[in-house]
Amino acid sequence: DVKVTxxxxxxVKRTGEKVFLECVQDMDHENMFWYRQxxxxxxxxxxxxxxxxxxxxxxxxxxxxxxxxxxxxxSLILESASTNQTSMYLCASSSHVPPxxxxxxxxxxxxxxxxxx
Amino acid sequence: xxxxxxxxxMDCAEGRAANLPCNHSTISGNxxxxxxxxxxxxxxxxxxxxxxxxxxxxxxxxxITEDRKSSTLILPHATxxxxxxxxxxxxxxxxxxxxxxxxxxxx
Numbered sequence: 001d002v003k004v005t006x007x008x009x010x011x012v013k014r015t016g017e018k019v020f021l022e023c024v025q026d027m028d029h030e031n032m033f034w035y036r037q038x039x040x041x042x043x044x045x046x047x048x049x050x051x052x053x054x055x056x057x058x059x060x061x062x063x064x065x066x067x068x069x070x071x072x073x074x075s076l077i078l079e080s081a082s083t084n085q086t087s088m089y090l091c092a093s094s095s096h097v098p099p100x101x102x103x104x105x106x107x108x109x110x111x112x113x114x115x116x117x
Numbered sequence: 118x119x120x121x122x123x124x125x126x127m128d129c130a131e132g133r134a135a136n137l138p139c140n141h142s143t144i145s146g147n148x149x150x151x152x153x154x155x156x157x158x159x160x161x162x163x164x165x166x167x168x169x170x171x172x173x174x175x176x177x178x179x180x181i182t183e184d185r186k187s188s189t190l191i192l193p194h195a196t197x198x199x200x201x202x203x204x205x206x207x208x209x210x211x212x213x214x215x216x217x218x219x220x221x222x223x224x
Contacts, residue, residue: 042214043206108153109160
């Protein structure tokens with residue numbers, strides 16, 4: 001069974017703090033993703049990574065950065081947290097798809113509910 | 118801009134089929150359609166995906182229109198435990214999600 005774990009279920013931080021959200025997957029997946037989830041907006045992609053030390057911007061990367069030093073771990077960093085970053089953050093992973101092959105599903109972690117005050 | 122739209126909410130009677138629609142008019146030729154569901158306080162769980170043909174598994178059926186601009190997730194015999202938020206998405210590797218449909222199954 002694929003397992004994606006996130007370091008915290010709930011987190012409360014102050015405006016201006018540096019925040020680290022950690023995600024670990026145990027299925028040797030190449031791809032990892034960070035989303036934020038807000039009411040009425042669904043899931044929006046922040047950053048993703050196709051391999052160690054590689055990262056790509058998603059749809060809403062402003063105010064965030066990421067780090068992938070090991071294959072199983074993908075960290076989301078809020079350099080200076082702001083109240084508009086209060087949200088649910090979801091991490092996901094999936095296998096790399098060889099060209100021409102069927103796409104693979106993403107497996108999600110339980111989420112971290114971050115509140116910035 | 119990629120856009121995926123879903124109705125915000127739907128109701129269904131227990132034991133009846135639940136048909137959840139999704140519009141993905143900007144889907145590209147090699148992108149798949151995915152459906153996930155999310156129960157409160159959990160991450161989204163994969164249900165089914167497809168490219169062009171209709172697909173069925175033990176959880177649901179997926180109907181994709183011939184032009185691939187829309188799809189329908191069918192839960193053939195909805196139960197109270199199917200009450201959840203259902204997300205449609207499209208992509209190949211990277212996914213674009215809709216806003217989700219809150220499905221309420223009532224007795």
